[in-house]
Amino acid sequence: xxxxxxxxxxxxxxxxxxxxxxxxxxxxxxxxxxxxxxxxxxxxxxxxxxxxxxxxxxxxxxxxxxxxxxxxxxxxxxxxxxxxxxxxxxxxxxxxxxxxxxxxxxxxxxxxxxxxxxxxxxxxxxxxxxxxxxxxxxxxxxxxxxxxxxxxxxxxxxxxxxxxxxxxxxxxxxxxxxxxxxxxxxxxxxxxxxxxxxxx
Amino acid sequence: xxxxxxxxxxxxxxxxxxxxxxxxxxxxxxxxxxxxxxxxxxxxxxxxxxxxxxxxxxxxxxxxxxxxxxxxxxxxxxxxxxxxxxxxxxxxxxxxxxxxxxxxxxxxxxxxxxxxxxxxxxxxxxxxxxxxxxxxxxxxxxxxxxxxxxxxxxxxxxxxxxxxxxxxxxxxxxxxxxxxxxxxxxxxxxxxxxxxxxxx
Numbered sequence: 534x535x536x537x538x539x540x541x542x543x544x545x546x547x548x549x550x551x552x553x554x555x556x557x558x559x560x561x562x563x564x565x566x567x568x569x570x571x572x573x574x575x576x577x578x579x580x581x582x583x584x585x586x587x588x589x590x591x592x593x594x595x596x597x598x599x600x601x602x603x604x605x606x607x608x609x610x611x612x613x614x615x616x617x618x619x620x621x622x623x624x625x626x627x628x629x630x631x632x633x634x635x636x637x638x639x640x641x642x643x644x645x646x647x648x649x650x651x652x653x654x655x656x657x658x659x660x661x662x663x664x665x666x667x668x669x670x671x672x673x674x675x676x677x678x679x680x681x682x683x684x685x686x687x688x689x690x691x692x693x694x695x696x697x698x699x700x701x702x703x704x705x706x707x708x709x710x711x712x713x714x715x716x717x718x719x720x721x722x723x724x725x726x727x728x729x730x731x732x733x
Numbered sequence: 734x735x736x737x738x739x740x741x742x743x744x745x746x747x748x749x750x751x752x753x754x755x756x757x758x759x760x761x762x763x764x765x766x767x768x769x770x771x772x773x774x775x776x777x778x779x780x781x782x783x784x785x786x787x788x789x790x791x792x793x794x795x796x797x798x799x800x801x802x803x804x805x806x807x808x809x810x811x812x813x814x815x816x817x818x819x820x821x822x823x824x825x826x827x828x829x830x831x832x833x834x835x836x837x838x839x840x841x842x843x844x845x846x847x848x849x850x851x852x853x854x855x856x857x858x859x860x861x862x863x864x865x866x867x868x869x870x871x872x873x874x875x876x877x878x879x880x881x882x883x884x885x886x887x888x889x890x891x892x893x894x895x896x897x898x899x900x901x902x903x904x905x906x907x908x909x910x911x912x913x914x915x916x917x918x919x920x921x922x923x924x925x926x927x928x929x930x931x932x933x
Contacts, residue, residue: 591903594903703791
């Protein structure tokens with residue numbers, strides 16, 4: 534019975550299919566997953582010197598990525614709508630995710646955010662879009678968003694992002710096994726789960 | 734019975750496992766593969782402004798890539814030795830590949846170059862390393878390398894690289910189906926073959 538840390542960022546396109554399939558895949562593999570939201574912006578800046586998504590910086594790669602993610606979602610039977618705004622400001626959603634994960638409803642919240650953003654094309658950078666997701670899970674959006682804005686929670690997200698950097702993470706999604714193996718990309722999820730189970 | 738263009742560069746690490754497995758995979762899928770060597774340097778420069786391998790430009794990504802390719806080769810039971818020189822000058826090898834592919838021994842030559850470079854860590858930027866590969870295939874290295882240096886063959890490689898750019902290729906390996914679908918990366922080979930067979 535292995536464990537796997539799932540490092541993700543709500544602005545990351547490839548984190549969407551990963552977030553939607555990691556639950557059932559990990560369950561059949563008998564692997565326990567720890568969801569670790571972080572902010573990719575400071576990581577891109579520190580590791581690569583990027584101030585924007587690489588898909589905006591490199592247009593040929595960007596055009597390819599949108600087509601690739603569309604094909605991946607079709608194969609996975611996931612709805613996909615290219616958001617008008619990309620990348621999105623994910624600060625509110627990431628802070629709420631930390632609170633929700635600590636309270637046991639975080640995985641549903643994360644899937645809800647991804648579905649809103651990439652399944653319906655909403656701008657989850659708007660607090661009311663985050664509130665809609667919280668509301669759909671039967672929670673009080675005002676109370677939760679308020680709680681996510683405490684200094685302790687802001688610090689927790691900053692510390693988690695710094696930890697991602699210390700671990701050598703440079704993109705999302707990333708997966709890290711208990712023995713420190715790093716796997717990058719939705720297409721490495723199966724390999725990461727196998728490694729977590731000692732079958733690497 | 735589909736067809737697939739396999740665009741590769743000898744300096745590309747991920748093109749190595751792709752080149753070694755595309756033959757049998759395409760055969761069982763009933764797909765005809767056209768091997769298309771090109772030079773990644775001009776493509777990286779035009780599409781991304783890079784003057785070096787991204788794995789050298791971005792050290793965290795580079796460290797990850799070497800570990801990832803090591804794991805992939807282990808899973809594929811391919812020998813892997815990290816070459817002392819990276820990326821390598823692949824001009825001689827790419828020009829010879831065009832000649833060899835036109836003469837029907839090109840796929841063996843390409844696999845031979847990849848095995849020398851990433852399976853045994855040789856510097857295939859040296860003409861004598863390329864000569865060893867030609868020799869092992871029972872051909873005359875001097876005559877072949879001489880032939881590869883004609884203006885017509887130099888132009889053919891330049892034209893092929895320009896075609897890669899026109900097709901939107903930004904990295905290697907890349908796969909393009911007859912209906913124009915682009916797939917990037919060794920990890921997209923299966924999807925590209927399925928698409929070539931109309932099962933995309």
